[in-house]
Amino acid sequence: MGNPQNRAVVARGPRQGWLAALQDRTVLASLAWDLGLLLLFVGQHSLMATEAVKAWTSQHFGVLQRSVYVACTALALQLVMRNWEAVPSGPVLWEARAEPWATWVPLLCFVLHVISWLLIFSTLLVFDYAELMGLKQVYYHVLGLGEPLALKSPRALRLFSHLRHPVCVELLTVLWVVPTLGTDRLLLALLLTLYLGLAHGLDQQDLRYLQAQLQRKLHLLSRPQDTDQE
Structure with missing residues (x-):
């Protein structure tokens, strides 16, 4: 996870433009962290669905193969949700304000x-x-x-x-x-x-x-x- 002090600074700061956000190390660090969490989830979800891994889990867990897959997916999703870093000072694609x-x-x-x-x-x-x-x-x-x-x-x-x-x-x-x-x-x-x-x-x-x-x-x-x- 990122530095809590950095996250506090980001939360208090004004929103930036896209060019400024791409040059802001704090914003880039948070996005890189979030991207890593997403890739972890996608990797788990896809890798454990391959025939090779399904055959291995079936060999070791038998009838619980599907249950193990669901449990690992839930664990990966919990990691994403609990460790996700918001970027409130970053730019927005759209916003309904008026x-x-x-x-x-x-x-x-x-x-x-x-x-x-x-x-x-x-x-x-x-x-x-x-x-x-x-x-x-x-x-x-x-x-x-x-x-x-x-x-x-x-x-x-x-x-x-x-x-x-x-x-x-x-x-x-x-x-x-x-x-x-x-x-x-x-x-x-x-x-x-x-x-x-x-x-x-x-x-x-x-x-x-x-x-x-x-x-x-x-x-x-x-x-x-x-x-x-x-």
Whole structure:
């Protein structure tokens, strides 16, 4: 982490222009630190998803392979969040300060964030949250049902091969749609947009499958309510 005294100076100082920020060692040090944290997270998230590492973790942890991956991802994400250095004195790409933008832009961002998180929740329903967390694998192993992925349909396996992250668009909305886009937030949004974009390859067939699965899950959730009304 950077020097706390330096961070205090940055927090009190006025915002700089882009050219001045590129010549400010304090700003560059904070951005370099944040970039290192992001690369740590991206490296962990990608490296542990490779077939070689998955084979190694499966050999040593067995059915807990997915759970170990999720735990390591959560640990890397915690390191990013707890050690992130803001750059309040750096330049901003945009900022809603004048009225009526200072009132309406934050409200619009809030609404879009709520919609994005609702879409993330609906996507988790499609992708089976218990399986994403590695819980279903343990449950199936205890019951002797085998690997859940082996029971997936060819359409589901095709989807998984095209999609690195199930909530790409929604996360990008949360990253970019903000009233003020400062220097460190811009770094975060740019790097994760590049990372998610390179791993995103859905086509129309995948989208139709996702829509059908969401409708099926919502129908299953509505069944108890229908039964009570009858």
